[in-house]
Amino acid sequence: MSDFVEQLALCVERGKVNKESLYPPDLKGQDGADELAKQALERGLQPDTILKGCILGMDRIGSKFSQNKAFVPELLMAAKAMTAAMDHLKPFFQSGEVKRKGTLIIGTIAGDLHDIGKNLVAMVVEGGGFEVVDLGTDVSTEKFLAAIEAHPGSIVGMSALLTTTMVNMESAIRAIKEKYPDTMVLVGGAPVTQQFADRIGADGYSPDPQGAVAILNKKVA
Amino acid sequence: MIRSTTAEIAEFSLSFDEIEHDPAGLIALLGYRDGEAPELLRTVLEEIISDAGDRCHIRGGYRHISEIEWRETDLCLGRDKMALATGKIIADELQRAESVALFACTIGTGLETWSKRLMNDGDFFAGYLVDAVASLTVESAMQKIQDYLEREQQDKGLRISNCYSPGNCGWPVTEQHKLFSLLPDNFCGITLTDSSLMLPIKSVSGIIGIGPAMRKVNTCQFCDMKRCVYRRRFEKSKQEI
Ligand code: B1M
Numbered sequence: 037m038s039d040f041v042e043q044l045a046l047c048v049e050r051g052k053v054n055k056e057s058l059y060p061p062d063l064k065g066q067d068g069a070d071e072l073a074k075q076a077l078e079r080g081l082q083p084d085t086i087l088k089g090c091i092l093g094m095d096r097i098g099s100k101f102s103q104n105k106a107f108v109p110e111l112l113m114a115a116k117a118m119t120a121a122m123d124h125l126k127p128f129f130q131s132g133e134v135k136r137k138g139t140l141i142i143g144t145i146a147g148d149l150h151d152i153g154k155n156l157v158a159m160v161v162e163g164g165g166f167e168v169v170d171l172g173t174d175v176s177t178e179k180f181l182a183a184i185e186a187h188p189g190s191i192v193g194m195s196a197l198l199t200t201t202m203v204n205m206e207s208a209i210r211a212i213k214e215k216y217p218d219t220m221v222l223v224g225g226a227p228v229t230q231q232f233a234d235r236i237g238a239d240g241y242s243p244d245p246q247g248a249v250a251i252l253n254k255k256v257a
Numbered sequence: 258m259i260r261s262t263t264a265e266i267a268e269f270s271l272s273f274d275e276i277e278h279d280p281a282g283l284i285a286l287l288g289y290r291d292g293e294a295p296e297l298l299r300t301v302l303e304e305i306i307s308d309a310g311d312r313c314h315i316r317g318g319y320r321h322i323s324e325i326e327w328r329e330t331d332l333c334l335g336r337d338k339m340a341l342a343t344g345k346i347i348a349d350e351l352q353r354a355e356s357v358a359l360f361a362c363t364i365g366t367g368l369e370t371w372s373k374r375l376m377n378d379g380d381f382f383a384g385y386l387v388d389a390v391a392s393l394t395v396e397s398a399m400q401k402i403q404d405y406l407e408r409e410q411q412d413k414g415l416r417i418s419n420c421y422s423p424g425n426c427g428w429p430v431t432e433q434h435k436l437f438s439l440l441p442d443n444f445c446g447i448t449l450t451d452s453s454l455m456l457p458i459k460s461v462s463g464i465i466g467i468g469p470a471m472r473k474v475n476t477c478q479f480c481d482m483k484r485c486v487y488r489r490r491f492e493k494s495k496q497e498i
Binding site for chain 2: 060107109113116147150152159201
């Protein structure tokens with residue numbers, strides 16, 4: 037089993053989606069995340085071993101990204117491979133046979149339309165074993181509140197790319213804390229800093245997606 | 258490059274092909290050092306560049322203002338003396354300008370829409386690369402228009418400064434509203450949201466100082482985003498000097 041987890045983790049980390057994919061060139065012609073996950077289920081392995089392989093692979097590429105040893109394109113290829121494997125888990129998530137660690141509701145804050153950074157965080161967090169509810173961009177406080185209502189116990193993530201929009205996080209956090217005092221709120225985005233996060237009452241800040249996963253893992257541990 | 262000018266306003270319309278698209282430069286901006294990037298990246302980028310032209314509607318231009326006056330770090334412009342709170346860094350660089358040009362440039366929404374569509378279809382890799390091509394295209398287009406202004410001023414024996422943008426070097430993004438109030442309505446098709454965001458997203462704005470004492474500096478030295486890829490380019494150029 038651990039062999040399988042390692043193999044799948046390698047495919048995810050290197051962004052090897054399936055047998056046909058030409059990327060990465062040194063794994064050309066070999067099975068990818070898609071085939072490995074399918075074979076695992078056919079061989080009767082526990083479905084959560086697939087999740088383990090994905091988490092390990094995404095953790096490795098996420099750490100490389102944090103250390104500037106890998107860049108956004110590689111992170112995206114890894115996420116694509118992860119999704120190919122995770123697709124096989126959909127029925128098990130639905131039946132509850134495989135459980136995720138928790139749920140992150142994520143959105144770009146009201147007034148802001150940037151979504152690449154937010155999307156990256158969403159993918160890496162999903163690869164970290166969490167369910168992600170992506171509310172998109174220009175997300176109002178009401179939308180965040182409605183999502184918390186619909187997904188009790190979830191954690192909230194907010195992203196912004198400009199100083200003029202990141203200020204809207206403050207009122208959103210205030211409203212969330214008023215109605216759901218136990219809800220953890222995580223913030224990030226190019227102009228956001230730890231100092232700013234502390235000042236507006238956020239529970240966590242990370243400059244990169246992997247750091248966000250680390251904070252979430254600590255929260256659900 | 259189609260140009261229309263009045264005494265103060267110059268507006269340009271550029272085609273995608275008039276801009277130099279350098280996959281190697283783009284790959285470096287994505288973070289990679291020479292030869293380190295996956296080959297797939299170059300292939301996809303080349304495909305995107307060859308398909309992007311029809312989706313790009315590049316418009317840009319500037320207003321040249323000679324009535325300028327400094328009140329400490331505020332730059333007062335025009336007859337109404339609209340005060341731009343540019344902050345100390347920009348004031349230090351532009352203090353000796355004899356006139357200024359206010360800039361804006363956009364590539365429209367075509368590439369943005371394309372990128373979003375790819376992402377919605379699950380192809381984040383290509384979607385991200387289209388977004389990166391779009392960002393670099395608007396920056397290169399703005400540069401092209403600046404080059405035009407520079408040549409025009411050089412003919413008069415004058416120099417130009419860097420282009421400084423609201424949101425950079427201590428000039429608040431909220432000042433976008435003042436900058437755009439000094440440009441014709443709907444200049445180049447750009448509008449501002451309440452949160453000072455320009456629409457289309459792939460747009461840039463700024464100010465350039467003009468005068469014999471103007472110089473160009475690398476603005477990365479004023480920014481504290483240590484992880485930025487632009488900074489890596491700046492550090493590299495410092496090492497090469
Ligand atoms: C929930 O928890 C979390 C945790 C982590 C989280 C998170 C949530 N959300 C994000 N993260 C983190 O994880 C992601 C992956 O690592 C990261 O997400 P990001 O979204 O940060 O990163 C993306 C994956 C890639 N990053 C990007 O795409 C942005 C890169 C930089 C260089 C940048 C670019 C490319 C552009 N820009 Co502009 N731009 C800059 C950026 C400086 C920088 N180095 O970041 C920034 C954001 N821009 C800035 C500015 C000022 C502007 N830009 C403008 C324009 C542009 C371009 C068009 C040229 C281009 C495209 C913009 C776009 N997004 O489409 C203008 C605004 C445009 C508009 N429509 O209004 C303009 C206002 C300048 C002007 N006046 O023309 C600055 C904002 C500063 C501020 N005061 O707000 C800026 C930080 C540059 C700087 N150093 O000054 C992390 O932040």
